[in-house]
Amino acid sequence: MGCVHGRPSASSPDRPPPQPPEPAPAPPQEAAATGKPEQPAAPAEKPARRERRSRLSRPAPGGSFANRARGEQVAAGWPAWLSAVAGEAIDGWTPRRADSFEKIDKIGQGTYSNVYKARDTVSGKIVALKKVRFDNLEPESVRFMAREILILRRLDHPNVVKLDGLVTSRMSCSLYLVFEYMEHDLAGLAASPDIKFTEPQVKCYMHQLLSGLEHCHDRGVLHRDIKGSNLLLDNNGMLKIADFGLASFFDPDRKQPMTSRVVTLWYRPPELLLGATDYGVGVDLWSAGCILAELLAGRPIMPGRTEVEQLHKIFKLCGSPTEEYWKKSKLPHATIFKPQQPYKRRIRETFKDFPQSALQLIETLLAIDPADRLTATSALRSDFFTTEPFACEASSLPKYPPSKEIDAKRRDEEARRLRAGGGRANGDGSKKTRTRDRPKAVPAPEANAELQVNIDKRRFITHTNAKSKSEKFPPPHQDGAVGVPLDSSNHMDPLYEPPDPSSFSTVFTYEKGAVPTWSGPLADPAAVANQKRKHKSGRSSKQPATARAW
Numbered sequence: 001m002g003c004v005h006g007r008p009s010a011s012s013p014d015r016p017p018p019q020p021p022e023p024a025p026a027p028p029q030e031a032a033a034t035g036k037p038e039q040p041a042a043p044a045e046k047p048a049r050r051e052r053r054s055r056l057s058r059p060a061p062g063g064s065f066a067n068r069a070r071g072e073q074v075a076a077g078w079p080a081w082l083s084a085v086a087g088e089a090i091d092g093w094t095p096r097r098a099d100s101f102e103k104i105d106k107i108g109q110g111t112y113s114n115v116y117k118a119r120d121t122v123s124g125k126i127v128a129l130k131k132v133r134f135d136n137l138e139p140e141s142v143r144f145m146a147r148e149i150l151i152l153r154r155l156d157h158p159n160v161v162k163l164d165g166l167v168t169s170r171m172s173c174s175l176y177l178v179f180e181y182m183e184h185d186l187a188g189l190a191a192s193p194d195i196k197f198t199e200p201q202v203k204c205y206m207h208q209l210l211s212g213l214e215h216c217h218d219r220g221v222l223h224r225d226i227k228g229s230n231l232l233l234d235n236n237g238m239l240k241i242a243d244f245g246l247a248s249f250f251d252p253d254r255k256q257p258m259t260s261r262v263v264t265l266w267y268r269p270p271e272l273l274l275g276a277t278d279y280g281v282g283v284d285l286w287s288a289g290c291i292l293a294e295l296l297a298g299r300p301i302m303p304g305r306t307e308v309e310q311l312h313k314i315f316k317l318c319g320s321p322t323e324e325y326w327k328k329s330k331l332p333h334a335t336i337f338k339p340q341q342p343y344k345r346r347i348r349e350t351f352k353d354f355p356q357s358a359l360q361l362i363e364t365l366l367a368i369d370p371a372d373r374l375t376a377t378s379a380l381r382s383d384f385f386t387t388e389p390f391a392c393e394a395s396s397l398p399k400y401p402p403s404k405e406i407d408a409k410r411r412d413e414e415a416r417r418l419r420a421g422g423g424r425a426n427g428d429g430s431k432k433t434r435t436r437d438r439p440k441a442v443p444a445p446e447a448n449a450e451l452q453v454n455i456d457k458r459r460f461i462t463h464t465n466a467k468s469k470s471e472k473f474p475p476p477h478q479d480g481a482v483g484v485p486l487d488s489s490n491h492m493d494p495l496y497e498p499p500d501p502s503s504f505s506t507v508f509t510y511e512k513g514a515v516p517t518w519s520g521p522l523a524d525p526a527a528v529a530n531q532k533r534k535h536k537s538g539r540s541s542k543q544p545a546t547a548r549a550w
Contacts, residue, residue, distance in 0.1 A: 079168055081137050082175065086146030089153070090166065098169040098176065101129060108229075112141075113245070117181060127164065130177040137173050144245070145175060151221050151244050152177075159212030161232060161242040179242070183235050183402045187228030190294065195400070199355060202295045203384065203391035205231075208239035209288055214376035216241070217281045222248050224262040226287035228294070237394030252280055263287060265310050266300050270321070271370055273311045275332030282370030285379065289365025296354050311337055314368075319345030321368050357383040 069091070073083040077095045101118045107128065108115030116129045134141050152163040167176035186205065189195055197205070209231060216223055223230075223241060230243040246262045257277040263269070269286035271279055293301045302317060304310030320343040326334055347363055354362070361384040367373050385391060 077168065079173075081173070082142065082168070085139050085142040086149065089146040089149040093166060096165050096167040096176075096178065098167050098171075101127070101167065101176075101178075103129070110243075110245070126181045128179040128181045129167065130179065132175050132177065134173050134175070147249075148244050148247065149177070151247050151249070154219050155216060155221065157212055157215035158238065159208045159240055160215060161240045182232035182240060182242075184233040184400060185229050185242075186231040186233060186239070186291070186295075189233065189400060190228055190298075192400075196298065197295050198392075199296075199358075200389045200392040201397060202292070202358075203389075204237065204394055204397065205239055205295065206288070206292050207380065207385055207391050208394070209241070209291065210376045210379050212239070212241040213281075213284050213288060214380065216247075217284070217376055220249055220251060222250050222281065223284050224248060225264060225267075226284050226291065227264045227267050228291065231291070235399055237397035239394075250280060255280075265307070266290065266303050268310065269370065270311060270314050270318075270368055271329070271331065273307055273314070274329075274334060274337055276329070277332075279370060281375060282373045285365050285373040285376065286370075288376075288379070289362055289373075292358065292365065293351065293354075293362050296358060297351070308337075315339060315343040317346055317350060318366050318368055319343050325369050355384075357387045360384065 070080070070083045070087055073087060073090060074080050077097075078090055082090065100121050102121055104117045104119060104126075106114060107117050108130075113130050113132045116131065118127055118129045119125070120127055132145050134145070149163065149166070152161075156162070161179050161182075163177060163179060165178040167178060169176070190197075209226075213223070213226075221244075223244065223246075225243060225246040226241070230241065232240045232242045234240075248258055250258070255278055258279065260272045260275050260277055260279075263272060263283060267287040267290045269279075269283050272283060290301060302310065302313040304313050320339050321329075322342075326338060347366065348359055351359060351362065361379060361382045364382070365373055365379065
């Protein structure tokens with residue numbers, strides 16, 4: 001995942017298998033490396049002393065080479081703090097200066113980074129700059145950045161974003177990653193009410209996505225955050241997988257535990273929700289299946305607001321795991337999430353209007369058992385891509401105005417400002433409805449109090465016994481989904497009242513197609529709301545009962 005003094009760190013479970021250790025040097029070399037004084041030899045051992053001097057005159061392996069490499073990197077312009085921790089990631093590159101780029105606009109934002117549209121003042125080329133912030137220069141955060149750089153340097157494919165360079169700043173402890181500029185992302189286009197993708201267009205986008213994933217998986221890389229906003233598009237119709245901040249190296253023949261706290265909630269596979277730490281390419285393929293169904297349906301197919309609700313939606317649509325799967329997987333959260341009664345798989349009846357070839361591929365990619373999802377290569381060979389209508393050429397795709405997820409969020413915010421009149425009248429004289437006056441969604445009481453306590457205990461144990469420090473950082477910044485906190489203090493509480501859905505941004509607010517809702521309240525919403533009012537007024541302190549625990 002990272003590198004210490006320019007060498008791969010052996011402490012990270014997300015790194016590829018380390019190279020065999022170098023043979024131990026002879027004792028005299030150890031003395032030279034540690035700076036210990038040389039012990040005098042007996043007169044009869046003069047030839048041995050001369051041989052030892054000869055060996056000492058040669059560079060000692062290990063530390064001296066690393067120190068020399070760091071010195072060369074610092075001399076080339078790299079900050080010492082970056083070279084000390086991420087020497088391997090920046091090896092062979094020369095940094096660019098921050099003042100050689102001119103920022104034009106902010107086009108993306110994350111927990112630890114911002115993305116800007118910028119102009120290279122040397123070449124005049126428009127680029128994307130990803131600015132990564134390092135809090136207090138903690139080595140762990142730098143190592144995460146180093147892993148992303150190493151992964152990007154390993155990948156070279158038309159459908160994977162290319163890292164063009166790195167920029168350092170003398171004014172701040174920040175690092176900029178330079179990428180080619182892409183005008184759109186898939187989430188931004190899908191959020192537009194004026195855009196409806198045709199089947200050939202969907203096939204074109206999916207073929208590019210799966211081709212990029214095939215390359216990543218063949219190179220031993222899991223993306224672990226496939227979603228619309230991480231799929232970039234240019235005006236030539238080319239799709240590129242981007243944002244490898246949560247990506248990880250993996251080796252299917254030498255598996256090591258990895259964190260389950262990855263992948264944005266709506267696209268997270270069930271095994272991760274159940275706490276799996278031993279997984280592979282199936283996590284990316286599940287996300288790709290969600291994207292395929294989303295493009296055909298016109299909206300996200302499983303937009304859960306909590307981990308519990310997300311798992312419930314998955315079971316309601318894709319069916320619950322078989323008894324055989326529960327037994328063989330031995331997942332950490334199986335005992336608390338296993339439903340009392342099995343759920344029937346309902347993909348075909350839910351998406352009965354989808355093309356038959358698309359249904360077959362969705363059935364495969366959204367298999368509950370990761371082994372049944374097969375590979376990106378097998379998906380590319382499926383009937384979905386070999387039956388008419390065939391995928392269109394990327395160059396024939398429509399030319400859209402620049403559209404990204406952040407643009408859709410800005411449109412949502414502007415629409416909310418226009419709606420929130422604070423009591424002022426509309427043009428027709430009617431009173432505007434204030435945001436706080438609109439009815440709020442009543443959260444479905446997904447679990448009873450006993451289930452909540454079990455989850456809290458399990459989560460505490462899991463987080464305090466992480467496999468390594470690297471798995472604790474960064475925090476699960478993708479878990480918030482649509483603005484509902486996931487900390488155990490409220491995400492399982494039947495009385496917790498989430499924010500008004502109209503007050504936070506979700507990029508899919510349009511009506512494109514009839515997608516049934518598969519998970520509803522597990523108790524009567526009116527009864528829950530009534531109990532809530534009683535609780536607030538002090539007339540009753542009882543918790544609303546759930547209809548059933550699952």
